[in-house]
Amino acid sequence: MDEISYLVFLTAMGVTFLAMAAYVVFFVSQNKRVRKVARIILMVSGVLQTLYLGSRFILAGHTPITSMHETVVFFAWSTTWAYLSFRWRYTVKNFGTFVSVLIFGLLLVSTFSSRDIVQLVPALQSLWLPVHAGVSIIAYGFFSLAFCGALMYLLQENELKSKRFGFFFSRLPSLDALDQLNNHCLTIGFAFFTLGIVTGSVWARQAWGTYWQWDPKETWSLITWFLYLVQVHQRFTVGWRGKRAAIMAIIGFIAVTFSLWGVSYLLGGVHSYAG
Amino acid sequence: MPAEKIMLLGVNHKTTPVEIREKIALSEGYEKPLMALKSIRGLREYYLLSTCNRVEFLLVTDAAASVEEAIIEFIFGSQVSITDCRKYLYILNGRDAVHHLFLVAASLDSMVVGEAQILGQLKEAYRHASHLGCTGPLLNKLLHKSFSAAKRVRTETAIGSSAVSISYAAVQLARKIFGNLKDKKVLIVGAGEMAELAAEHLVGQGVGEVVVANRTLARAVDLAKRFSGCAVSIDELVSQLEHVDIIISSTGATDIILHKEQVKSVMRSRKNRPLFFIDIAVPRDLDPQLIELENVYLYDIDDLSSVVEVNKTERDKEAIKASRIVDEETLKFQRWYRGMAVTPTIQALRKKIDVIGQNEIEKTFAKVPDMSEKEREIMRKMVGSIGAKILHNPMVYLKSESCAGRDNSDMKVTIVRELFGLTNGDGEQ
Numbered sequence: 001m002d003e004i005s006y007l008v009f010l011t012a013m014g015v016t017f018l019a020m021a022a023y024v025v026f027f028v029s030q031n032k033r034v035r036k037v038a039r040i041i042l043m044v045s046g047v048l049q050t051l052y053l054g055s056r057f058i059l060a061g062h063t064p065i066t067s068m069h070e071t072v073v074f075f076a077w078s079t080t081w082a083y084l085s086f087r088w089r090y091t092v093k094n095f096g097t098f099v100s101v102l103i104f105g106l107l108l109v110s111t112f113s114s115r116d117i118v119q120l121v122p123a124l125q126s127l128w129l130p131v132h133a134g135v136s137i138i139a140y141g142f143f144s145l146a147f148c149g150a151l152m153y154l155l156q157e158n159e160l161k162s163k164r165f166g167f168f169f170s171r172l173p174s175l176d177a178l179d180q181l182n183n184h185c186l187t188i189g190f191a192f193f194t195l196g197i198v199t200g201s202v203w204a205r206q207a208w209g210t211y212w213q214w215d216p217k218e219t220w221s222l223i224t225w226f227l228y229l230v231q232v233h234q235r236f237t238v239g240w241r242g243k244r245a246a247i248m249a250i251i252g253f254i255a256v257t258f259s260l261w262g263v264s265y266l267l268g269g270v271h272s273y274a275g
Numbered sequence: 276m277p278a279e280k281i282m283l284l285g286v287n288h289k290t291t292p293v294e295i296r297e298k299i300a301l302s303e304g305y306e307k308p309l310m311a312l313k314s315i316r317g318l319r320e321y322y323l324l325s326t327c328n329r330v331e332f333l334l335v336t337d338a339a340a341s342v343e344e345a346i347i348e349f350i351f352g353s354q355v356s357i358t359d360c361r362k363y364l365y366i367l368n369g370r371d372a373v374h375h376l377f378l379v380a381a382s383l384d385s386m387v388v389g390e391a392q393i394l395g396q397l398k399e400a401y402r403h404a405s406h407l408g409c410t411g412p413l414l415n416k417l418l419h420k421s422f423s424a425a426k427r428v429r430t431e432t433a434i435g436s437s438a439v440s441i442s443y444a445a446v447q448l449a450r451k452i453f454g455n456l457k458d459k460k461v462l463i464v465g466a467g468e469m470a471e472l473a474a475e476h477l478v479g480q481g482v483g484e485v486v487v488a489n490r491t492l493a494r495a496v497d498l499a500k501r502f503s504g505c506a507v508s509i510d511e512l513v514s515q516l517e518h519v520d521i522i523i524s525s526t527g528a529t530d531i532i533l534h535k536e537q538v539k540s541v542m543r544s545r546k547n548r549p550l551f552f553i554d555i556a557v558p559r560d561l562d563p564q565l566i567e568l569e570n571v572y573l574y575d576i577d578d579l580s581s582v583v584e585v586n587k588t589e590r591d592k593e594a595i596k597a598s599r600i601v602d603e604e605t606l607k608f609q610r611w612y613r614g615m616a617v618t619p620t621i622q623a624l625r626k627k628i629d630v631i632g633q634n635e636i637e638k639t640f641a642k643v644p645d646m647s648e649k650e651r652e653i654m655r656k657m658v659g660s661i662g663a664k665i666l667h668n669p670m671v672y673l674k675s676e677s678c679a680g681r682d683n684s685d686m687k688v689t690i691v692r693e694l695f696g697l698t699n700g701d702g703e704q
Contacts, residue, residue: 160451161566163578174454175549239546242570 005055006115009073012048013107016076019045020104023097027171035096042100046084049077049107060117063130065137068113071260074133076106078141082185086145092181093173098148128203136196140256142189143228147253149181150246157243179241182249190228197225220259227252280339281417281612283372284346284364285324285331288386291363292529299330299350305403308349312409315345319685320411322404322418324379326396327466327494328386328527333376335413335685339368373417373608377601380421381428385468386525387441387555387576388594389434392468394425412689413615417608424604428597442473444582445553445574446480449521452551452572460484462519464512465526466494469555471501473523478502486519488512490526516541516550525555535564538571553579617673620688623697624669628662669695 022038025031053073056064064070083099120129156172159165172178200218201211212218231248234240240248286296305323312321317338324331330350336342343366351360367375378384382393401418404410410418429435446456453459461482463470466489474485485504488511489495495506507515509526512533516522526532538550552573554561565573613619636658640651673687691697 156451160448160572163574163581165582169451174451176452176454180454238543239548241547242549244569 001055001059005052005059008048008052008055012045012052013104013111015041015045015048016100016104016107020097020100023100027094027097030171038096038100042080042096042103043084045103046077046080049073049080053077056117060119062120062125063133064117065129065133066118066120067116068261069110069115071133071137072106072110072113074137075140075144075260076103076110078137079103079106079144080141082138082141082145086185092149092177094171095148095152095173095181098152099145102144102148124207126203126206128199128206132196132199132203135192135199139189139192139196140260142185142192143249143253143256146182146185146189146249149178149185150249150253153178153182153246154243154250157246175242179245182245183235183241186228186232186245186249186252190232193225193228197221217259217263220255220263224252224255224259227255280337281333281335281369281372281413282339282343283331283333283367283375284343284350285329286350286363286365287329287331287384288527290365295359295363296328296330296527299352305400306407309404309407309409312346312349315342315349317342318345320414321409322401322414324397324400326393326468328468329379329384331379333372333414333417335411370605370609373612374601374605376417376421377424377604378598380425381597381601382425382434383428383594383597383601386527387469389436390468390472391429391435392472394422396468397425398422412685413612416611420604420608424601427604428600431600432593432597434593434597439472441469441576441579442476444579445473445523446476447582448572448574448579449477449480449551452549453520456480456482458483459521460486460519461521461523462486462488462515463498464488464509464522464524464532464560465490465528465556466498467525467527467555470523470525471498473553473555474502477521482521486515488515513537513541517544519550520548521551521553523553523555524560526560527556528560529558531562532560533565534562535568538562538565539568542568542570615685615688617684617688620691620697621670621673624666624691624695627695627697628666632658632662 019038019041022034022041026034026038053064053070056070060066065074079099080103083096083103152172153175155168156175156178159169159172160175200221204213205211227248231240231245231252235245286299288296305325308323309321312318312323317336319335319337321332321334323333332346332350334342334346347357347360347364350364351357365375375384380394380397382389382391385393397418401410405415449456449459456477459482461474461477461484463474463485466487478485485499485502486507487495487499487502487504488507488509489498490509492506492508495508499506509532516538524532542550547570549570549572552561552565552571554573554575559575561573563573565571614623636655639654640646646654669691673684673691
């Protein structure tokens with residue numbers, strides 16, 4: 001079972017690489033048929049990632065989000081499906097190229113941490129695990145989409161402001177589309193993130209008897225939450241948008257990745273996946 | 276050269292600040308000024324052109340100095356001191372006047388070189404003048420020549436495509452900034468031709484609303500009507516910025532009309548919704564530093580043309596080609612014009628009759644070979660005097676003094692040339 005699971009993981013990586021390659025080819029050539037192929041490959045990758053997580057679930061007997069490896073795969077998975085669901089509602093030109101690069105990058109990163117299954121302490125074996133971790137990771141998925149959109153915004157804005165209309169100008173979508181994308185992803189992501197923090201807090205009350213214990217991960221998540229809160233608030237009140245919003249989305253994403261990795265490796269705490 | 280002179284007086288966006296041009300612009304159409312000019316003595320033919328970038332008088336006169344004074348007074352009235360008038364005005368004579376007219380018609384003297392509207396404006400101005408009988412044979416010929424010169428430039432060079440592509444570029448950029456243009460508003464500042472063209476393109480792409488701001492409200496209202504938009508005064512410019520998204524400016528003011536600080540203050544109340552400025556004017560209307568503001572995008576003509584990859588050297592090459600065509604056409608016209616004088620017409624007429632006589636005599640001699648030399652001499656004399664008798668009245672007619680003080684030798688030359696089928700210089704006559 002373990003071997004099959006690993007095989008699925010490797011296949012998922014390979015397929016994602018193909019999807020990324022196809023998206024890059026599409027980005028350069030702008031051939032619509034290539035895009036269609038890339039999209040189908042990415043969907044296959046999404047399915048394979050789901051299968052892999054499923055196999056991990058069977059192996060571990062609980063939601064596979066307790067080791068660093070699993071968390072990062074989950075991150076890639078939620079980014080993939082957030083993108084595919086997003087793509088369902090409306091298209092943003094060449095968004096897929098940036099997102100597929102990020103997804104592949106995440107899967108690649110996940111290979112660097114141990115694939116060993118982490119057994120949970122009895123206190124944490126609860127229904128709250130999938131709820132809390134799942135909701136948070138969905139939020140991360142949307143934040144990473146916002147990050148990709150923000151990068152594209154900065155590239156396009158740079159072309160427009162410098163008045164050198166080069167490679168990216170024709171390939172990237174309009175600033176307005178990117179800004180809207182940023183706005184949507186942040187709003188959805190922020191809602192899920194808030195929910196993640198609330199559920200985590202409730203679960204903590206159950207498991208440890210206190211809602212909040214200033215564990216490093218909690219602190220960093222709260223900092224991240226405030227970063228996004230400021231942004232959502234400023235957009236709503238004084239109309240922060242465009243470049244400023246894009247930079248904030250990137251800062252937010254850096255904070256997200258730090259609270260995912262940095263905290264676990266550097267600071268430890270109850271969330272650390274060391275076992 | 277004939278005694279009369281072709282003369283062109285005018286002001287345009289290059290020589291004269293907009294404040295002065297506005298004072299002399301003819302706001303009430305052509306009829307009134309054209310009729311008023313009739314009273315100027317020594318003015319034989321004339322026509323005048325008034326667009327937002329230029330006011331030009333083209334005239335044929337035989338008393339150049341006095342007419343010049345009268346026209347200057349007519350143009351500027353008492354509003355501008357006479358020394359200032361001389362500073363702004365360009366006065367061109369003969370060949371230079373013709374050359375300038377052709378340049379204008381071919382849109383080589385426009386703010387946006389190659390824009391097509393100017394030819395239409397020229398034609399309309401000519402229609403008014405000829406309706407009121409202000410033009411004569413010389414100007415008719417000259418203006419028609421200018422139309423065909425412009426047409427040649429348009430078909431033989433790519434100069435026209437650059438103006439079109441510039442407004443196309445404006446649309447492309449707007450698309451990259453706003454995505455959908457449906458609910459966007461355009462503000463046209465200054466009722467210039469190019470702004471009109473760009474606005475037309477944007478409206479064609481679905482832009483929702485057009486607002487026109489101009490110093491003279493009447494013109495703004497006219498232009499706004501075309502796009503079923505609304506007109507505002509230029510003083511409302513800053514407050515309008517709160518509501519519009521795309522601004523096309525071509526006022527031809529000498530100074531910058533919109534500064535960075537003014538736009539900065541507006542961005543707050545706009546909640547940072549992006550503003551897209553297009554500065555078509557030469558010299559610039561908009562502070563180049565606007566681009567430093569967040570969510571503000573500013574482009575001038577050169578920036579726009581780099582979007583559509585019309586590179587500048589290519590454009591310059593086309594402009595050189597175009598001015599070569601204009602030079603050529605000027606030369607052709609000059610050749611024709613020289614031939615229009617009385618003396619060459621008389622010579623041409625004599626020559627024609629002589630040649631006919633000679634030919635007929637040769638034919639007759641060939642048929643009657645045994646004619647003596649004396650008889651031949653008599654025959655020659657007879658043919659010669661028939662020719663001279665036929666020529667007598669036309670000659671008198673051509674040389675006769677002007678009647679009632681008006682010299683209409685142009686007309687006479689034309690009539691005689693047509694009557695006797697005398698071709699002249701250019702083959703299209």
